[in-house]
Amino acid sequence: MGIRNIRTEGDEILRKKSKPVKNVSIRTRMLIRDMFDTMYEADGVGLAAPQVGILRRIVVIDCDGEHPYALINPEILETRGLQTGYEGCLSVPGKSAIVTRPDYVKVKALDENGEEYILEGTELLARAILHETEHLDGILYVDKTDGPLVDNAELAGMTEDQKEDALEKAVELHEADYEAHAAENEEIEKMEEAETENEESGKPDGSSEQN
Ligand code: NI
DSSP states (O other), X not given: OOOOOXXXXXXXXXXXXXXXXSSOOHHXXXXXXXXXXXXXXXXXXXXXXXXXXXXXXXXXEOSSSSOOEEEEEEEEEEEESOEEEEEOOTTSTTEEEEEEEOSEEEEEEEOTTSOEEEEEEEHHHHHHHHHHHHHTTTOOGGGGOSSOOEEHHHHHHSOHHHHHHHHHHHHHHTXXXXXXXXXXXXXXXXXXXXXXXXXXXXXXXXXXXXO
């Protein structure tokens, strides 16, 4: 296992812009393997290369422990809808905050074999793709929160009602945006319902999670 040291907020490398990967080499694949090891070891769902001190446009994501994605030179093609939720970052350990982001994203990238592919994601996967690709441009989620950073211990101690209230307040901040994205959010919701039904009936879902 290649566990790398995770840089934390305050380390200036996290604020630098990463460079594109010119060719996907054995070294790139070794880095990606180490990034997955490091992410799983830290119980994260995503990690970007600058977080381990490498200024290259590479991110790894696995939101459910079953769908690992490596995205090299990721390029966001489309975003739709809006979601508001708690978010954290391995470079800001032990903290979370509310962030409002698109609820659907379509991204183009190279995989670890240098093959181009398209990945679509909603909800947590969309959030992770956007959060991780922002790392490549030196952007941290703490730059765009809807409220204060909270300790994860404090968050774990909050009741569901308290969390709902905090989320509702954040949604109110984006009221106009939510109105503008209402139709898109409805579409995304229908998409998710259809996927859940397909999963339940065991049919192939024909959705985006291919790799
Ligand atoms: Ni992060």
